[in-house]
Amino acid sequence: MLGDIFKPVVDLYMANVNYFSITVLMAVESSFIPFPSEIVIPPAAYKAAAGELNIVLVILFGTIGAMIGAVFNYFMALFLGRKLIYKFADTKIAHFLMLNKESVEKSEAYFRKYGKISTFIGRLVPAIRQLISIPAGLSKMNIKDFLLFTALGAAIWNILLALLGYFLYSQKELLDKYYNELTWIGIILGAVLVVFIVVKTIYSNRKKG
Numbered sequence: 020m021l022g023d024i025f026k027p028v029v030d031l032y033m034a035n036v037n038y039f040s041i042t043v044l045m046a047v048e049s050s051f052i053p054f055p056s057e058i059v060i061p062p063a064a065y066k067a068a069a070g071e072l073n074i075v076l077v078i079l080f081g082t083i084g085a086m087i088g089a090v091f092n093y094f095m096a097l098f099l100g101r102k103l104i105y106k107f108a109d110t111k112i113a114h115f116l117m118l119n120k121e122s123v124e125k126s127e128a129y130f131r132k133y134g135k136i137s138t139f140i141g142r143l144v145p146a147i148r149q150l151i152s153i154p155a156g157l158s159k160m161n162i163k164d165f166l167l168f169t170a171l172g173a174a175i176w177n178i179l180l181a182l183l184g185y186f187l188y189s190q191k192e193l194l195d196k197y198y199n200e201l202t203w204i205g206i207i208l209g210a211v212l213v214v215f216i217v218v219k220t221i222y223s224n225r226k227k228g
Contacts, residue, residue: 032044032059036063036066036071038072038080039080041080041081042080042081042087045059045081045085046088048085048088049085049087049088049091049092049148049149049152049173050092050149051092051118051149051150056081056180060081060177060181060184063081063184064181064183064184064185065184068186074181074185077177082170085169085177086166088152089152089165090152092152093155095153095156096153096156097156097157097159104157108120108122108123126141127154127157129141129144129147130154130155130158131154135155136168138151138155138165138169138172139171140172142171142176148172152169
């Protein structure tokens with residue numbers, strides 16, 4: 020299970036967790052390096068529940084870190100271009116980092132289907148959230164829109180994870196037993212919120228039109 024694989028990292032992180040480590044690890048997680056945010060934000064939220072950190076700052080610095088990683092992906096794609104990105108995706112280093120041509124193609128297809136709003140929605144979709152910044156950079160998406168949508172999506176995701184950790188992480192046995200189910204509940208709730216925002220936006224635009 021995910022928790023067993025990353026347990027040594029979690030133990031080390033829990034012993035040294037602070038706002039700087041939250042920011043750094045979330046920046047790594049938000050790049051194409053496979054590092055799950057589920058082992059960064061919930062433990063930090065647990066520390067906040069214990070009075071060692073501030074839950075609002077946990078979410079804030081987690082979001083700042085996510086933005087750093089996303090911006091890195093955006094400008095990497097913008098400057099390298101599609102040809103070099105796909106060439107890199109076929110290298111052994113990229114495969115070691117769980118990045119391949121198929122994953123880049125999938126993120127591009129997602130971006131083409133939903134447009135710039137995908138940088139918001141994509142932050143809440145597993146397997147898409149780390150890579151959605153790449154097609155945004157390849158398409159030269161307006162940087163202001165990119166930062167806004169990315170910040171909103173990252174903040175919502177971090178809030179869901181923080182709430183999970185803040186209220187449930189202290190119940191260790193319960194969390195270990197139902198972790199996957201609780202994670203999916205958070206994802207579903209986030210998806211429902213996204214649908215609500217998108218539908219409301221479309222309805223408002225049509226009404227104005």
